[in-house]
Amino acid sequence: MTNDTNVTWHEHQVARSDREAMKGHKGCVVWFTGLSGSGKSTLANTLDHRLHGHRLHSAVLDGDNVRHALNASPSMLRSVHGDDFAERFGLGFSAIDREENIRRIGAVAQLFSQAGIIALTAFISPYRQDRDRVRATMAPGEFIEVFVDTPIEICEQRDPKGLYKKARAGEIKGFTGIDDPYEQPLSPELTLYAGQKSPGELVDEVIQYLQEREIVRL
Ligand SMILES: Nc1ncnc2c1ncn2[C@@H]1O[C@H](COP(=O)(O)OS(=O)(=O)O)[C@@H](OP(=O)(O)O)[C@H]1O
Ligand SMILES: Nc1ncnc2c1ncn2[C@@H]1O[C@H](COP(=O)(O)OP(=O)(O)O)[C@@H](O)[C@H]1O
Numbered sequence: 001m002t003n004d005t006n007v008t009w010h011e012h013q014v015a016r017s018d019r020e021a022m023k024g025h026k027g028c029v030v031w032f033t034g035l036s037g038s039g040k041s042t043l044a045n046t047l048d049h050r051l052h053g054h055r056l057h058s059a060v061l062d063g064d065n066v067r068h069a070l071n072a073s074p075s076m077l078r079s080v081h082g083d084d085f086a087e088r089f090g091l092g093f094s095a096i097d098r099e100e101n102i103r104r105i106g107a108v109a110q111l112f113s114q115a116g117i118i119a120l121t122a123f124i125s126p127y128r129q130d131r132d133r134v135r136a137t138m139a140p141g142e143f144i145e146v147f148v149d150t151p152i153e154i155c156e157q158r159d160p161k162g163l164y165k166k167a168r169a170g171e172i173k174g175f176t177g178i179d180d181p182y183e184q185p186l187s188p189e190l191t192l193y194a195g196q197k198s199p200g201e202l203v204d205e206v207i208q209y210l211q212e213r214e215i216v217r218l
Contacts, residue, residue, distance in 0.1 A: 078154030
């Protein structure tokens with residue numbers, strides 16, 4: 001990365017390997033991607049609960065929650081920061097806003113991972129390039145892309161927030177899978193057929209992967 005701002009990278013005194021040795025597992029990013037309603041949040045939270053039960057250090061970064069603070073919308077920022085700030089830094093769902101959403105989340109997830117934590121992210125992250133850019137910032141094996149492959153018909157049937165209904169009625173424009181793209185991963189580390197199995201069974205598959213790669217030992 002070019003550096004024209006006199007900003008210097010500092011190495012920390014406590015190395016990543018020191019933190020990992022203390023915790024007894026590696027830091028990594030388990031990146032769930034899939035349509036709205038595919039089961040990303042459920043899987044991230046079920047996995048978090050399972051890891052926590054084994055006294056491992058994990059944390060969930062979730063689309064709806066992150067969009068309440070770090071990646072708040074212009075309308076959420078306006079009252080405190082004013083119009084110019086809100087327009088410049090607030091994020092919606094245009095392609096460029098989704099790109100910035102994923103860039104920021106990728107950077108946060110990397111910080112977690114470097115601190116030896118198993119970061120579990122649950123974002124639609126519809127663009128392949130955005131996901132691949134996050135992958136490129138990490139060490140080999142650190143970024144584990146998990147495609148939550150639930151057919152849109154099932155997602156639409158579930159529709160827990162009524163968003164597909166609104167999108168079909170034209171009340172939400174640019175809704176992923178309806179009138180906005182979702183680019184499936186070409187070679188994810190894992191694909192979960194999440195329309196057919198319970199969250200517990202699917203999480204077993206992720207844990208098996210983490211064990212095989214010696215990221216965790218249960
Ligand atoms: N236009 C549009 N398209 C898709 N989703 C929408 C949209 N508007 C609001 N929502 C709600 O926002 C959640 C997705 O946020 P993400 O940050 O994961 O999206 S993205 O990765 O930037 O594409 C998504 O949450 P999930 O259902 O958990 O995926 C929706 O609740
Ligand atoms: N494997 C599964 N089998 C059946 N229902 C599921 C499964 N995973 C999630 N669900 C249900 O589907 C809905 C959407 O799940 P959610 O995790 O919120 O998806 P996303 O975060 O991808 O939008 C919720 O009502 C949830 O309880």
